[in-house]
Amino acid sequence: xxxxxxxxxxxxxxxxxxxxxxxxxxxxxxxxxxxxxxxxxxxxxxxxxxxxxxxxxxxxxxxxxxxxxxxxxxxxxxxxxxxxxxxxxxxxxxxxxxxxxxxxxxxxxxxxxxx
Amino acid sequence: xxxxxxxxxxxxxxxxxxxxxxxxxxxxxxxxxxxxxxxxxxxxxxxxxxxxxxxxxxxxxxxxxxxxxxxxxxxxxxxxxxxxxxxxxxxxxxxxxxxxxxxxxxxxxxxxxxxxxx
Numbered sequence: 314x315x316x317x318x319x320x321x322x323x324x325x326x327x328x329x330x331x332x333x334x335x336x337x338x339x340x341x342x343x344x345x346x347x348x349x350x351x352x353x354x355x356x357x358x359x360x361x362x363x364x365x366x367x368x369x370x371x372x373x374x375x376x377x378x379x380x381x382x383x384x385x386x387x388x389x390x391x392x393x394x395x396x397x398x399x400x401x402x403x404x405x406x407x408x409x410x411x412x413x414x415x416x417x418x419x420x421x422x423x424x425x426x427x428x
Numbered sequence: 429x430x431x432x433x434x435x436x437x438x439x440x441x442x443x444x445x446x447x448x449x450x451x452x453x454x455x456x457x458x459x460x461x462x463x464x465x466x467x468x469x470x471x472x473x474x475x476x477x478x479x480x481x482x483x484x485x486x487x488x489x490x491x492x493x494x495x496x497x498x499x500x501x502x503x504x505x506x507x508x509x510x511x512x513x514x515x516x517x518x519x520x521x522x523x524x525x526x527x528x529x530x531x532x533x534x535x536x537x538x539x540x541x542x543x544x545x546x
Contacts, residue, residue: 347534356434356521356539357472403471416462416523416535418472 315340315408317387319419327427332391334422336404339385345407346387347416348378352400360402363387374398399426431455432524434538441512442546449507449541451522457502458524462535463495466519478505512545519543 320335338344345364349357361372368380378389387404404419431454441447451461460479464472478484478499486492494516496508505524509516519542523535 349537354519354540354542356432356537357523358537359534362534415474415477417474418464420471423469 315344315406316417317346317404317406317419319402319404319422321422322420323423323425325425325427326394328396329393332389332394332398332424334389334402334404334424336387336389336419337385338387338404338406340406346378346380347405347407348372348376348387348389349403349405349418350400351403351421357403360389394424394426396426396428399424430526430536432458432522432536432538434522434541436541437539438542438544440544440546443513444511446508446510447512447543449509449520449522449543451505451507451524451538453503453524453526453536456524456526456536458505458526459502460525461499461505462523462525463497463505463507464521464523466521466540468519472521475507509543512543514545517543517545 316339318337343365347362348360350360351357360376361370363370363380371377376391380387402422406417408415408417433452435450463475465475466472474487475490476484476486476497478497480499480502484497499505519540521540523537
C-alpha cells in the first residue's frame with residue numbers, strides 16, 4: 314500500500330538559510346505525491362504536486378521538490394527561509410487510482426524559523 | 429477558485445449533546461468529500477470518504493454511529509458527532525475533490541473546525 318514517511322518531526326533553520334524537509338514514499342506503482350502546508354488552527358494549502366510529468370516540481374512561495382525514484386524520496390526545499398514559512402508541512406500520497414482514491418498524510422514536519 | 433467552506437470554525441458543546449459540522453464546496457461540485465481528524469501536534473487521520481448520494485465509507489476504527497456523515501448534494505457534506513464526549517474534542521477538517529477530477533488531483537481543504545466538548 315502507498316505510504317509516506319517524513320523523517321523529521323521538527324526542523325529549525327535561521328531566516329535566510331536553506332530549508333530541507335525530507336519525505337520518503339512507498340508505492341507499488343508510480344505515485345502521486347503532494348506537499349501541503351498548514352498554519353496554526355488553519356486548513357491546508359497545496360504547495361506543489363508530482364504526477365510524473367517532471368521530476369523537479371516548482372510550487373508556491375519559492376518551494377520546490379524533486380522526485381527521485383532511485384531513492385524513493387520527494388524532499389521539499391527552499392533556497393532561503395522566511396519567517397512566514399513557519400508552519401507544519403505534510404508530505405502526502407494518493408492511495409488508489411480512482412476518483413475516490415484516498416489521500417494519505419505523513420506524520421508532518423514542524424518548521425521553525427529563527428530570526 | 430476551488431473554495432471549500434467549513435462551518436463552524438469553533439464550537440463548544442456539553443457532553444452528551446450532538447454537533448453538526450458543515451462542509452461546502454462554494455464554486456465547484458464535489459462528488460467526493462473526505463473527513464479528517466487531527467489531534468494536537470499530530471497528522472491528519474482519515475475518518476471517512478463520502479460520495480454524493482451514497483453511504484460514507486469509514487476507515488477502520490471509526491465508529492459509524494458516532495460520526496454520522498451525510499453527503500446529500502454535490503456541494504454539501506455534513507459530519508455529526510453524536511453524544512459527544514470530551515475525548516471527541518479535536519480539530520476536524522473536510523476536503524473535497526471536484527466532479528470529473530482524476531485520482532491524482534489535489535484536494536481542496538476547509539479551514540477546519542475546533543470542537544471542544546466540556
